[in-house]
Amino acid sequence: MVEEYSDDIDNDLDDIESVGGTGELYEHFRVVVDKGQAMTRIDKYLFERIVNASRNRIQKAAEAGCVMANGKAVKSNYKVKPLDVITLMMDRPRYENEIIPEDIPLDIVYEDEALMVINKPAGLVVHPGHGNYTGTLVNAIAWHLKDNLDYDANDPQVGLVHRIDKDTSGLLVVAKTPDAKTSLGLQFFNKTTRRRYRALVWGIVEEDSGTIVGNIARNPRDRMQMAVFSDPEIGKHAVTHYNVIERIGYVTLVECILETGRTHQIRVHMKYIGHVLFNDERYGGHEILKGTHFSKYKQFVNNCFDICPRQALHAMTLGFKHPVTGEEVDFTSPLPEDMTLLIDKWRGYISNRELE
Template sequence: MIENDLDDIDDIEPVGDAANLYEHFRVVVDKGQAMVRVDKYLFERIVNASRNRIQKAADAGFVMANGKPVKSSYKVKPLDVITVVMDRPRYDNEIIAEDIPLDIVYEDEALMVVNKPAGLVVHPGHGNYTGTLVNAIAWHLRDNPDYDANDPQVGLVHRIDKNTSGLLVIAKTPDAKTSLGLQFFNKTTKRRYQALVWGIMDEDKGTITGNIARNPRDRMQMAVFSDPEIGKHAVTHYNVLERIGYVTLVECILETGRTHQIRVHMKHIGHVLFNDERYGGHEILKGTHFSKYKQFVNNCFDTCPRQALHAMTLGFVHPVTGEEMNFTSPLPEDMTLLLNKWRGYISNRDLE
């Protein structure tokens, strides 16, 4: 079996110049090997790599037979040289403890809850192999003999995006991770976010349902698909908290937890998150054409230089005591200042 380094396959671009590719795996097919699909062949040989991820690698041109890219359906033959290449050098994914400040909301022997600031990557990955929340946790628990930052049976139970702030729970024991993981899988955890979105939402509350998958036209984005065979089922409930001129403050309640779920669901219904660069929210999408207004919005972008999204509440059952645990993180300063700017702008406009 081969160690897996395909964790970031979703973030890669299709192959361009083969000279800029790096070999990560090489397997010479046995003489007696029966013909079998290359995705199945690799799935049985690469540790912790899903067949779906291998298929994505093949679709992007990263799986090769005898030096030429092949699709997932390619049938391997005896003595074929099967390689997996990537657009970056092989990375040794050992988690190194780093002295990075942590805002710890709660901690006991089984788990800890942290309040992640915007801008901090949660887990090492392509382009961010150090300086992450996981590295910070490894440092904080460096004297705990039972916690191994490189053991997948402990650690992060869920994730939030780099530029999203808010609450995360970390398991310090395998039993805690199993229990918490099941709660997330069974949708019994309580997660509420606050987001500022472009436009005035007409309804006071609603539910967005739509499968989410990688956008085929822009692999850095996710998208909503009506075809039930594409993507993963996703449900977001929302309540309007405040309508402020050309933006709306909403509370989002996750029923599922997909990549970019709130961001892509809000875009799907025409309300992109404010200053969400990846989904176009860093443009002035609503309002007037007056230069004074444009200057105001640009000042707002500077005040909150990231998507206006905060994981405000987190609730779960403690894996050891069975107690209901509920945590709340107030809006961070950048979002608070942003909201006050909009309130002030609309108030002054109404007086004109």
């Protein structure tokens, strides 16, 4: 018998800290093992029962003291027995992800009865999660559609079809009906959508175009990062195509075309080929990775960091088949001001250097 909990428990597992201290613990998941259950490892047992949770994350939860059998912390190799009470404990209460409408401005590129296309600014979190339960794009959408009696912001059958990172700007599509979300979701799954990004990366990308193929999974040495793995059994298949738009001294402006949509895909794949996104703090792009050792150059780059204080990545175009009309539709969002100023500053620096 399983007590009903949110399917979003995978986010809890992402944010695990050791619970070995003396603070109060909170139950996030509970199951009573069936009488006829054969003895099996607890990590395997929970993997088959917790929606959206990987076995690796369950094992990390056990290492952190979060997985308990009959009130006692157990390791991953513990064999569950009939009528065991298995719980997942955290150092914070469960959060019920009720979406509260908030009056946050939206840049709506297109809207009809079935969907909306929104241009998200950098710095806006897309969806409520640990540490960001309010002030998100989803809260803003709930406000915009609060008078639409057919739209329930807390219904997973409607809403955002895909996501982009907090500090990435650009286009997202929102389904206003279950049929629209099903149609759009299948298009993303079948890789028939058209998504192009612009990114400024460190270093001169030598090839005019290329394709990066590499499985992506969470970095075992840093849970805040993703990484590329050559082992086909690790991570999820990911493909990114790129074209060079402009080489500007020690940086390159590239267009990235997503074939798949994995967490941090462009950021991780570009790092994998030696070209970290400019000012991508999580992946080391906030350091001076290319150029000279002169103090004047160091000051110039620091000024660039100030102009664009986030990873230089923008979801520029989005295309798909309209779920109602069947028409192929495409939308474009121009580069935001911070990236435009950043690129112009690099152009100016290189021009002035060439005149010296």
